[in-house]
Amino acid sequence: MAKLNQEVIVKALDWAYDKALNGLPGTDNAEELAENYLRKAKSIDEAVDSLIRWQTSYSASSGFLTGLGGIVTLPVAIPANLASVLYVQLRMIAAIAHLGGYDLRDDKVKAFVIMCLCGNEVKEILKRCGIVIGNKLAKAAINMISGAVITKINQKVGFRLLTKFGSKGAINLGKMIPLAGGLIGGTADGVSTVVIGKVAKKLFITNGNDDYDVQLNA
Numbered sequence: 001m002a003k004l005n006q007e008v009i010v011k012a013l014d015w016a017y018d019k020a021l022n023g024l025p026g027t028d029n030a031e032e033l034a035e036n037y038l039r040k041a042k043s044i045d046e047a048v049d050s051l052i053r054w055q056t057s058y059s060a061s062s063g064f065l066t067g068l069g070g071i072v073t074l075p076v077a078i079p080a081n082l083a084s085v086l087y088v089q090l091r092m093i094a095a096i097a098h099l100g101g102y103d104l105r106d107d108k109v110k111a112f113v114i115m116c117l118c119g120n121e122v123k124e125i126l127k128r129c130g131i132v133i134g135n136k137l138a139k140a141a142i143n144m145i146s147g148a149v150i151t152k153i154n155q156k157v158g159f160r161l162l163t164k165f166g167s168k169g170a171i172n173l174g175k176m177i178p179l180a181g182g183l184i185g186g187t188a189d190g191v192s193t194v195v196i197g198k199v200a201k202k203l204f205i206t207n208g209n210d211d212y213d214v215q216l217n218a
Helices: 006-022 030-038 044-059 080-099 108-129 138-141 147-165 185-204
Strands: 131-133 214-216
Touching: 006 030, 006 044, 006 080, 006 108, 006 147, 030 080, 044 080, 080 108, 080 185, 108 138, 108 147, 108 185, 185 214
Parallel strands: none
Antiparallel strands: 131 214
């Protein structure tokens, strides 16, 4: 396996996001997944909570992609378990964004979806990119973000994820998720998925929450 770096991480994220939007053989894409949960729920809020619960169990299984019969060609040289977790988590986040009414094919929305993988560090990334915490995050606000700001967000996200996954693809959650330092393997993936799902919900669904609502300052 090649050593992980930001370029490899970016390629892996692009691959996982593409598969989340367009689907893998035998699986729902993010929009289909969102609509399936919505049909079974009484509200968007209930659909999101159910989605997070069930996707957590998938992320805890490192054999999700290999269980598709070996038909998945992984991007670059990344571990299958890492690719599996990225795919499951990005599809979950994208489904939540879809339920919030966001266009998943918008590059700016994509940047925010991927940023959610950083979990509890999202607020700090927003601040460092000149996006001030305070007011409601509206779809119109995302459209106002410049390409330069999106590039800056992507760079900071790539660095955070490289730190999270480690140079050899070993997941290091200690600095990102409270109380997760002693967890390993699938359990750690499940814990990170819960945190990521809650961050995505705050960002795309319940964006009246002062902790994650933002006002553009750049």
